[in-house]
Amino acid sequence: MQLKPHARILAIALSLAFVAGCSSTGGGQDGDLTGSAGGADRDGVTTDSADGRGVSGERAGQRADADGRIPETRTIYFEYDSDAIRSEFESVLTAHARFLQNNPNASVVLQGHTDERGTREYNLALGERRAGAVERYLNVQGVSPSQVEVVSYGEERPAARGQNEDAYAQNRRVVFAY
Amino acid sequence: MNILKTTWLAAMLMLFTSLAQAADLTIEITRGSDRATPIAIVPFADGDDMPQDIAQIVSDDLERSGYFEPLERRAMFERPASSDEVRYGDWRALDVRYLVAGRISREGDEYRIQYELMDVSGESRMIAESVTAGRQGLRDAAHYISDQIFEEITDIRGAFSTRIAYVTSSGVGDETQYALHVADADGRNSQQILSSDEPIMSPAWSPDGGKLAYVSFETERPAIYIQDLASGRRVRATSFEGLNSAPTWSPDGRRLAMALSKDGQPEIYVMDIGSRDVQRVTNNSSIDTEPAWSPDGRSLLFTSDRSGGPQIYRLDLGSGEEERLTFTGNYNARARFAPDGEAIFLIHRGNNGYQVARQDLESGRLVALSDAGQAESPSVAPNGTMVIFATQQGGNGVLGGVSADGRASFRLPAAQGDVREPAWSPFLN
Numbered sequence: 092m093q094l095k096p097h098a099r100i101l102a103i104a105l106s107l108a109f110v111a112g113c114s115s116t117g118g119g120q121d122g123d124l125t126g127s128a129g130g131a132d133r134d135g136v137t138t139d140s141a142d143g144r145g146v147s148g149e150r151a152g153q154r155a156d157a158d159g160r161i162p163e164t165r166t167i168y169f170e171y172d173s174d175a176i177r178s179e180f181e182s183v184l185t186a187h188a189r190f191l192q193n194n195p196n197a198s199v200v201l202q203g204h205t206d207e208r209g210t211r212e213y214n215l216a217l218g219e220r221r222a223g224a225v226e227r228y229l230n231v232q233g234v235s236p237s238q239v240e241v242v243s244y245g246e247e248r249p250a251a252r253g254q255n256e257d258a259y260a261q262n263r264r265v266v267f268a269y
Numbered sequence: 270m271n272i273l274k275t276t277w278l279a280a281m282l283m284l285f286t287s288l289a290q291a292a293d294l295t296i297e298i299t300r301g302s303d304r305a306t307p308i309a310i311v312p313f314a315d316g317d318d319m320p321q322d323i324a325q326i327v328s329d330d331l332e333r334s335g336y337f338e339p340l341e342r343r344a345m346f347e348r349p350a351s352s353d354e355v356r357y358g359d360w361r362a363l364d365v366r367y368l369v370a371g372r373i374s375r376e377g378d379e380y381r382i383q384y385e386l387m388d389v390s391g392e393s394r395m396i397a398e399s400v401t402a403g404r405q406g407l408r409d410a411a412h413y414i415s416d417q418i419f420e421e422i423t424d425i426r427g428a429f430s431t432r433i434a435y436v437t438s439s440g441v442g443d444e445t446q447y448a449l450h451v452a453d454a455d456g457r458n459s460q461q462i463l464s465s466d467e468p469i470m471s472p473a474w475s476p477d478g479g480k481l482a483y484v485s486f487e488t489e490r491p492a493i494y495i496q497d498l499a500s501g502r503r504v505r506a507t508s509f510e511g512l513n514s515a516p517t518w519s520p521d522g523r524r525l526a527m528a529l530s531k532d533g534q535p536e537i538y539v540m541d542i543g544s545r546d547v548q549r550v551t552n553n554s555s556i557d558t559e560p561a562w563s564p565d566g567r568s569l570l571f572t573s574d575r576s577g578g579p580q581i582y583r584l585d586l587g588s589g590e591e592e593r594l595t596f597t598g599n600y601n602a603r604a605r606f607a608p609d610g611e612a613i614f615l616i617h618r619g620n621n622g623y624q625v626a627r628q629d630l631e632s633g634r635l636v637a638l639s640d641a642g643q644a645e646s647p648s649v650a651p652n653g654t655m656v657i658f659a660t661q662q663g664g665n666g667v668l669g670g671v672s673a674d675g676r677a678s679f680r681l682p683a684a685q686g687d688v689r690e691p692a693w694s695p696f697l698n
């Protein structure tokens with residue numbers, strides 16, 4: 092669905108404002124926004140690990156207006172050992188697809204995660220497969236591949252601790268990080 | 270330029286973190302082997318107060334191996350300091366097969382440790398040796414003595430003077446801190462060599478023991494780094510788009526096998542470390558990851574889910590032929606060769622969860638070694654007698670060890686936080 096012209100201009104303006112806020116708090120030295128593919132040129136070591144923490148860009152600029160707003164729901168969940176998009180999350184993906192199409196300057200990192208069962212490096216590959224399934228879904232909906240990057244964290248960044256199905260279910264996820 | 274800056278920052282980080290004393294891991298023997306040989310390691314006569322209890326370190330080493338069952342000290346009703354003072358009949362009565370006695374004298378800043386190993390039934394002396402060490406080298410001296418005793422009795426080279434690398438994490442959610450450590454094989458003398466607020470994974474030793482390759486997410490993307498342990502200097506070896514994961518060194522130290530997804534799904538690649546040329550060695554539409562070199566460097570083990578679930582395959586690097594090795598159960602992953610190349614150690618999922626298992630390559634028979642639980646990341650001692658791995662205890666990640674026959678096991682918990690991904694060093698001496 093297309094926005095009316097004036098709404099669309101507003102959306103682009105807001106998203107540009109968001110992007111600007113993002114790059115200033117994200118610590119990028121060259122104004123580069125949320126990391127182009129590879130991200131290899133960024134300074135290597137996390138200097139903030141020793142002397143205080145940098146503000147992460149994904150927290151910035153979450154509030155915008157009307158159709159320029161990044162969809163509220165930024166995490167979708169998966170069944171065990173599956174990369175299939177659950178039907179209940181299709182509307183979430185559609186909303187993100189619409190946002191990205193309407194804001195061609197916006198980009199998103201799809202962070203793939205698994206629960207802790209199984210080996211770490213295999214889980215890293217499974218997390219990538221999950222995020223890749225979301226990426227394909229967005230692409231099919233018309234989102235430009237240049238706006239989407241996949242980064243898998245495997246089981247390294249759990250959202251919930253614990254050895255139970257409730258924690259596992261919270262950890263099998265893909266996060267939209269704008 | 271970027272690399273130089275990175276290196277300098279890394280060095281500063283190391284200086285900073287080395288000031289904070291990293292908590293050592295502490296060995297807990299959880300199961301002794303029923304085939305262990307009884308041995309008595311008599312407390313060494315030392316005169317002064319010693320900063321380290323050498324005989325206790327030796328006793329702990331030998332017990333942890335699963336090959337020996339040290340006699341408790343309170344059962345020793347005599348404490349010979351040399352072979353001259355041994356009354357063999359008394360020790361035979363205690364069913365002790367071997368006896369170690371020693372004495373320590375101080376010469377300036379040096380300690381001179383004289384120890385002897387005796388065969389109780391043969392009433393003969395097997396080793397008499399003198400070892401000199403400074404205060405800081407006393408634990409190393411004790412591990413050296415353990416190595417000598419172990420090899421003399423078992424004909425297997427001791428691996429007590431080796432080290433382990435491992436990853437820790439503490440905190441939850443966005444506040445999680447990750448660190449990479451190196452410690453003695455018994456968990457003591459730990460040093461933090463890297464810290465980050467992004468994940469660190471997959472430490473792997475170079476065959477000369479001088480470097481570690483690992484994966485760090487410090488740029489918010491996974492990249493493979495190689496860090497020199499003595500200098501702290503490091504380089505970023507790969508930062509391709511997608512996965513940069515699971516580095517392992519070839520036996521000649523010149524190549525790294527790794528899993529990359531730059532061309533689509535994860536595949537195995539081999540990088541020439543000198544030229545940085547990367548060559549793809551697997552090619553199919555499923556996940557291929559977790560490579561491991563055979564001891565002769567001619568083939569790679571890897572995990573692939575091309576059959577549906579993860580299974581272990583072997584790739585002959587010369588011919589390019591691939592062969593599936595595991596058929597027991599529907600989850601077998603992250604295999605490592607035994608040093609003799611005749612067996613592999615891997616993670617197997619069965620009725621008891623995820624366990625360390627050993628599969629004999631000739632017979633194909635798979636045997637679970639570790640207790641029921643959530644084992645990960647098996648790493649084999651360079652002499653093939655033990656496997657160290659990551660598991661859970663009370664909701665925290667701890668390191669566990671199990672003998673290659675599964676009969677003996679131990680745990681290496683940390684005082685706080687999670688410990689995981691142990692990597693056993695090669696022989697260092």
